Amino acid sequence: MKRYVIKRILLGLLTLIGVTIVVFVAVRLSGDAALLxxxxxxxxxELDKLRVELGLDKPIPVQYIxxxxxxxxxxxxxxxxxxxxAMQLVLSRLPATLELAIFAFCVLVTLGMVFGVTSxxxxxxxxxxxxxxxxxxxxxxxxxxxxxxxxxxxxVGLHWFPTSGRGGLSHxxxxxxxxxxxxxxxxxxxxxxxxxEVMGSEFVKMARLKGxxxxxxxxxxxxxxALIPVVSMGGLQLGRLLGGAVIVETVFGWPxxxxxxxxxxxxxxxxxxxxxxxxxxxxxxxxxxxxDLLYGGIDPRIRYE
Amino acid sequence: MQKSRSSGRIRLMxxxxxxxxxxxxxxxxxxxxxxxxVICGIFGFLFYPHPPTEMNLGHSLRPPAMLPGGEWSHxxxxxxxxxxxxxxxxEGARVSLIVSIVGVGLAGLLGVSLGMIAGYFGGSIDNIxxxxxxxxxxxxxxxxxxLLAASLGGGMTTITLSIMVIFWTAYARVxxxxxxxxxxxxxxxxxxxxxxxxLRILMKHIFPNLVNTAVVLAxxxxxxxxxxxxxxxxxxxxxxPPASAWGLIISEGRMYLSTAWWIPTFAGLAIMMTxxxxxxxxxxxxxxxxxxxxxx
Numbered sequence: 001m002k003r004y005v006i007k008r009i010l011l012g013l014l015t016l017i018g019v020t021i022v023v024f025v026a027v028r029l030s031g032d033a034a035l036l037x038x039x040x041x042x043x044x045x046e047l048d049k050l051r052v053e054l055g056l057d058k059p060i061p062v063q064y065i066x067x068x069x070x071x072x073x074x075x076x077x078x079x080x081x082x083x084x085x086a087m088q089l090v091l092s093r094l095p096a097t098l099e100l101a102i103f104a105f106c107v108l109v110t111l112g113m114v115f116g117v118t119s120x121x122x123x124x125x126x127x128x129x130x131x132x133x134x135x136x137x138x139x140x141x142x143x144x145x146x147x148x149x150x151x152x153x154x155x156v157g158l159h160w161f162p163t164s165g166r167g168g169l170s171h172x173x174x175x176x177x178x179x180x181x182x183x184x185x186x187x188x189x190x191x192x193x194x195x196x197e198v199m200g201s202e203f204v205k206m207a208r209l210k211g212x213x214x215x216x217x218x219x220x221x222x223x224x225x226a227l228i229p230v231v232s233m234g235g236l237q238l239g240r241l242l243g244g245a246v247i248v249e250t251v252f253g254w255p256x257x258x259x260x261x262x263x264x265x266x267x268x269x270x271x272x273x274x275x276x277x278x279x280x281x282x283x284x285x286x287x288x289x290x291x292d293l294l295y296g297g298i299d300p301r302i303r304y305e
Numbered sequence: 306m307q308k309s310r311s312s313g314r315i316r317l318m319x320x321x322x323x324x325x326x327x328x329x330x331x332x333x334x335x336x337x338x339x340x341x342x343v344i345c346g347i348f349g350f351l352f353y354p355h356p357p358t359e360m361n362l363g364h365s366l367r368p369p370a371m372l373p374g375g376e377w378s379h380x381x382x383x384x385x386x387x388x389x390x391x392x393x394x395x396e397g398a399r400v401s402l403i404v405s406i407v408g409v410g411l412a413g414l415l416g417v418s419l420g421m422i423a424g425y426f427g428g429s430i431d432n433i434x435x436x437x438x439x440x441x442x443x444x445x446x447x448x449x450x451x452l453l454a455a456s457l458g459g460g461m462t463t464i465t466l467s468i469m470v471i472f473w474t475a476y477a478r479v480x481x482x483x484x485x486x487x488x489x490x491x492x493x494x495x496x497x498x499x500x501x502x503x504l505r506i507l508m509k510h511i512f513p514n515l516v517n518t519a520v521v522l523a524x525x526x527x528x529x530x531x532x533x534x535x536x537x538x539x540x541x542x543x544x545x546p547p548a549s550a551w552g553l554i555i556s557e558g559r560m561y562l563s564t565a566w567w568i569p570t571f572a573g574l575a576i577m578m579t580x581x582x583x584x585x586x587x588x589x590x591x592x593x594x595x596x597x598x599x600x601x
Contacts, residue, residue: 011439018440026452140581142532142552144539145573148559152570156563243445247536251559261448262540265455273455277448285443 004296012289019281023274024067028060076278077271079264086275090257094279096166097249097256100179101241103172108180109187109234116191120199121218131188138185143244147178147251164253175252179245183237190233194226201225228298235291239284332589338582342575345398354380354389357396357549361387366565382567384558390568394575396549401579404461404544405530408468409523415469416476417519421507423477424484435481438474446471446533454542464543468530479522480515487514517594524587528580535576551576 042050058066070076076086115131122128154174155163161174198204199222207221208214246258253259257276264272355378365387368375375382381390423434444452450467457463487493488511496506537543538552546553551572558568 014436015439015443018436019443022440022444023452026456136581136584137577140528140584141577142535142539142573142580144536144552145555145569145576148555148562148569149573152562152566240445243447246445246447246451247540250540261451265451265542268455270455273452277444277452280445280448281443284445288443 076275104176104180112184112187335585412472420480
């Protein structure tokens with residue numbers, strides 16, 4: 001078990017380094033990185049100073065080392081629009097995005113799992129049909145469109161919810177529904193197929209033979225085993241929620257990390273883009289690591305691969 | 306020695322015929338959704354009601370024909386510049402389909418090649434390629450597209466490149482697994498024994514058995530690619546106005562949401578129809594060609 005944990009952590013670190021390489025390359029793809037990272041009104045002297053700081057006159061590997069050294073110091077560059085260090089800006093917006101993603105995750109993933117299980121238990125019932133349509137639609141509609149339609153129907157039309165901004169529970173409903181629908185659909189499909197597989201196994205038959213009521217057989221015995229791939233998918237979806245929040249935040253004016261990154265792209269505030277992408281990736285990698293460790297904890301067979 | 310008839314190749318037609326060529330099981334719903342879009346994409350320019358770029362400011366923001374104030378010449382209404390919505394949607398089909406198909410195609414090319422190499426050669430090459438796959442998968446797709454667009458500017462090439470970069474990893478993983486299992490089979494061992502070069506084995510023996518999986522994966526990915534392309538364009542990082550991409554129509558229509566709800570609604574319905582059709586067809590194709598992928 002310990003070997004598994006160490007191996008996973010090392011892999012995570014390696015992936016993190018890889019992400020920094022990707023970001024590093026992406027910035028330098030356009031040619032002159034100093035032009036990207038400096039404010040648009042920088043003088044030639046300031047540009048040159050930035051070039052020396054970034055080491056742009058040195059060979060690429062050295063540049064990369066300077067880049068990494070800065071990262072470990074927490075220096076991701078400076079946002080010239082807000083005149084604050086990029087990292088500080090990113091961290092200040094993070095809680096909003098986390099709030100949205102976690103709420104969407106809890107509510108909709110639960111919904112997806114429930115739909116998936118009932119779809120297996122009562123095939124052909126109206127709940128099953130609802131669930132199937134829910135899943136089919138959820139995977140076919142772009143998130144931004146769901147958001148716009150939701151605003152159209154529920155805010156402009158019915159006046160049930162506010163159209164944008166962050167606030168109390170009523171502000172949270174529409175954005176998280178938009179964000180989570182695709183994830184809920186994926187989870188529902190996976191739960192359904194995992195449950196179908198599990199329901200045919202020996203221990204389920206045994207549980208029935210012991211005389212357990214059906215709902216205990218399903219929710220206590222079958223579901224626990226079916227959950228293994230679902231946990232893995234759940235972690236993946238949470239990561240996807242964090243990344244996909246960009247679009248939902250733009251549509252709903254939610255003041256989170258995603259909107260910060262998009263605004264930074266429009267205003268050419270590249271250091272913020274850099275910082276935002278790296279932070280999101282760190283969260284994603286950590287999440288995957290946690291899921292892997294959980295997976296190893298739940299299913300002992302995984303530890304020996 | 307009798308030459309093996311198919312030398313390990315499983316032809317698509319052969320399989321389909323073996324299942325009885327059962328027309329009943331064709332994905333009617335999927336094809337119904339997808340066919341109109343594809344026809345619009347290829348032949349759309351033949352039957353625009355109006356040229357999609359023709360602006361007529363006197364006719365701007367007209368509702369669809371069925372509603373009061375609408376006219377039958379503008380069946381789905383007009384946008385804020387007086388351009389006919391139906392024509393713009395037809396034009397958008399072409400653009401979206403081209404970007405998605407080319408993007409997914411390139412991603413497939415890259416992913417299948419790297420997956421085959423990783424699976425066949427194993428060892429450190431396999432390790433390196435898989436680590437790269439892990440790295441690329443750790444960056445959320447939209448952020449990857451944003452990063453590329455910020456660096457290279459918007460436009461059709463960048464967005465196709467973004468789609469290629471986002472989607473190749475899925476191919477690599479799946480194809481690597483497939484290659485690993487095909488590698489064990491007898492005809493590969495026989496090929497090695499008869500002295501076939503490695504390239505020949507890869508191209509003539511292993512690759513034809515991967516085609517099924519690759520095709521299924523491509524159809525399943527197409528839907529996601531269309532949504533991703535629409536999302537990136539919606540954010541302003543893909544095709545630029547005055548192009549007629551669905552994502553652009555929705556983002557432009559967003560400003561007029563309370564007054565001209567039909568603009569984003571119908572554009573979104575077009576996207577939904579395309580993706581639904583692609584998903585249903587992809588599911589059917591997967592059931593026919595490669596049921597092992599059912600897990601996805």
